[in-house]
Amino acid sequence: MTIYDKIKRTLQELGVSDAQGVEALFAELRKTAEQERAELVSRGAPDQPQRERFCKALRDRWLARKGGFLSQVDQNWLKPAGKELKPAVGRQFNELRRSSSGLEFEKLIEAMPLEPEVAKQMELPLASDSSRAAPRDLTLPGLHRPLGSIHPVTRMQREIEEIFLRLGFRIESGPEIESTYYNFDALNIPESHPSRDDWDTLYIDAKTVLRTHTSPVQIRAMEKYGAPLYIIIPGKCYRHDNPDSTHSPMFHQIEGLAIDEDITFADLKGTLDFFAKMLFGEKVRTRFQPSFFPFTEPSGEVAVSCFVCDGQGCRVCKESGWIELMGCGMVHPQVLRNGGIDPDKYSGWAFGLGVDRFAMVRHDINDIQLFFQGDVRFLEQF
Ligand code: DAH
Numbered sequence: 256m257t258i259y260d261k262i263k264r265t266l267q268e269l270g271v272s273d274a275q276g277v278e279a280l281f282a283e284l285r286k287t288a289e290q291e292r293a294e295l296v297s298r299g300a301p302d303q304p305q306r307e308r309f310c311k312a313l314r315d316r317w318l319a320r321k322g323g324f325l326s327q328v329d330q331n332w333l334k335p336a337g338k339e340l341k342p343a344v345g346r347q348f349n350e351l352r353r354s355s356s357g358l359e360f361e362k363l364i365e366a367m368p369l370e371p372e373v374a375k376q377m378e379l380p381l382a383s384d385s386s387r388a389a390p391r392d393l394t395l396p397g398l399h400r401p402l403g404s405i406h407p408v409t410r411m412q413r414e415i416e417e418i419f420l421r422l423g424f425r426i427e428s429g430p431e432i433e434s435t436y437y438n439f440d441a442l443n444i445p446e447s448h449p450s451r452d453d454w455d456t457l458y459i460d461a462k463t464v465l466r467t468h469t470s471p472v473q474i475r476a477m478e479k480y481g482a483p484l485y486i487i488i489p490g491k492c493y494r495h496d497n498p499d500s501t502h503s504p505m506f507h508q509i510e511g512l513a514i515d516e517d518i519t520f521a522d523l524k525g526t527l528d529f530f531a532k533m534l535f536g537e538k539v540r541t542r543f544q545p546s547f548f549p550f551t552e553p554s555g556e557v558a559v560s561c562f563v564c565d566g567q568g569c570r571v572c573k574e575s576g577w578i579e580l581m582g583c584g585m586v587h588p589q590v591l592r593n594g595g596i597d598p599d600k601y602s603g604w605a606f607g608l609g610v611d612r613f614a615m616v617r618h619d620i621n622d623i624q625l626f627f628q629g630d631v632r633f634l635e636q637f
Contacts, residue, residue, distance in 0.1 A: 266344070278347065281347040407637045441474040473510065488512070506610075508608065513603055515603070520553070542557070557606070558577040562578075580613075583605065
């Protein structure tokens with residue numbers, strides 16, 4: 256007869272008639288409690304909610320007022336015990352109830368080890384006597400692992416890429432550590448030329464820089480693929496800028512480049528207008544203003560009518576009604592030549608935009624630093 260059966264009977268039914276017999280019964284009971292507890296520990300339970308549920312189940316089994324093992328002992332052993340045995344039973348019973356080695360399941364389970372070994376054991380069937388082992392409860396909640404999300408700058412980048420991919424462009428990339436030849440010379444920015452100063456360059460040595468823009472990949476791609484060429488080039492760029500709310504020494508650009516026969520400024524305007532409408536909504540208008548870049552001729556700055564206030568003036572467009580999007584222009588014939596493409600046969604357009612700035616405008620974020628500080632409270636919002 257197991258102890259679980261014994262607690263359903265009176266001492267008289269069990270034939271226990273002296274203090275020694277009582278002691279032996281309680282010893283058996285204590286041993287069983289300890290075994291159950293040890294078994295629970297060996298099963299392990301790696302996460303807190305699961306541990307709490309196991310712990311509660313065990314406590315209920317033993318300590319529940321109605322039907323718990325101890326209340327059965329009270330009902331069947333203590334209450335009906337004869338005068339001579341009652342003091343012995345009472346003493347043993349109280350000891351068991353208070354006993355620190357006996358029934359402090361809760362404390363013990365809290366201290367349960369969480370090593371991977373234990374977690375692994377969880378996957379195995381119980382090694383001990385299967386008739387007594389409770390079946391594993393498959394309805395217990397699983398482990399909750401918090402999910403990350405895509406960084407807002409990455410998300411912006413992908414959104415822009417998507418639009419150009421649909422137009423038949425391909426994605427190209429190039430090195431972040433770049434030669435002065437690709438970063439400057441091949442883009443029509445000779446060493447002596449003052450426009451080199453427009454890029455606050457981080458030099459590694461006299462001929463090597465951290466690329467200040469994604470434009471050098473224009474040349475690399477022309478060399479690699481020749482014409483016709485339709486690519487966008489997303490990537491990190493670096494400049495010797497002090498970090499503030501609009502500057503970061505590392506930032507992201509996307510370069511666009513289209514080279515083919517008979518490419519005109521109208522193609523550039525049409526493509527960028529389509530792009531702006533896809534990104535900001537059908538309603539927006541684009542504005543092209545003349546500008547200067549050494550690698551494009553003519554060059555332009557593109558702005559889009561504010562998608563928040565529709566050009567009325569608001570915080571996002573700084574009351575101007577317009578949001579500056581990018582620099583662009585027709586690829587300079589010398590740049591085509593530097594890339595090994597014949598400017599008499601081919602022409603092209605190019606643009607360069609700041610992805611971080613796009614993400615700031617899109618989400619009304621006023622400090623670029625927030626993107627790179629890794630503060631979960633900020634990143635969780637996206
Ligand atoms: N590379 C320029 C910059 O970083 C941006 C740019 C302007 C790229 C005009 C272009 C372009 O391709 O045509 O400031």
